Amino acid sequence: MDITVIGEGSVLAAPDILRLHAGVEVRRASAAEAFSAARAAATRLAEALERAGVTARDVTTVELSLGPEYEAYPKVSAYRAAQGVEAVVRDVSRADHVIDTVAGVGEEVRLNGVAFELSDPARALAEARERAFRDAAAKAVQYAALAGRPLGRVVSVSELRQAPPQPMRAAALAAEAGASISPGTRQVTVYVEVGYVFA
Secondary structure (H helix, E strand, C coil), X not given: CEEEEEEEEEXXXXXXXXXXXXXXXXXXXXXXXXXXXXXXXXXXXXXXXXXXXXXXXXXXXXXXXXXXXXXXXXXXXXXXXXXXXXXXXXXXXXXXXXXXXXXXXXXXXXXXXXXEECCCHHHHHHHHHHHHHHHHHHHHHHHHHHHCCCEEEEEEEEECCCCCCCCCEEXXXXXXCXXXXXXXXXXXXXXXXXXXXXX
């Protein structure tokens, strides 16, 4: 006779990486003018990120678009060009400074959101696994006592599949002067299924 229990373990961890989604957007009378202006604004954005301490390897282009806008189809009112980037800020204490620097590039800049994450999720997962296993062991001991049987050895262990922890996202960024970006905390949870035999 055996028994199978499910243990749950959770830990809170403070994110230490910020992913900033930003870009530039312009409208001009011609496609060529719009694209040229967007590229120039994107260059200023890249320079601002570099001044704020974000290295080139931590900046990835995630959007590049160019197209007409219609006043009343098929009459074109303007051409819109946009270029977006994801910038990785590896020191969250500098988040406000980086965002303020980006916002100061000009009216073409768009701030599209932020995401926080852990640089070393393995450490939090390892602690959560330990807590989950201890939780399973405590449950097994209780069930064995309720059944009036001595608990034997572990015969199986499996971690239950679930989606990995997702970063917390902010839908929009406050525009007021002095607004603060806070990483908060993330809960990392592990579930483990442990099988025992009764001695």
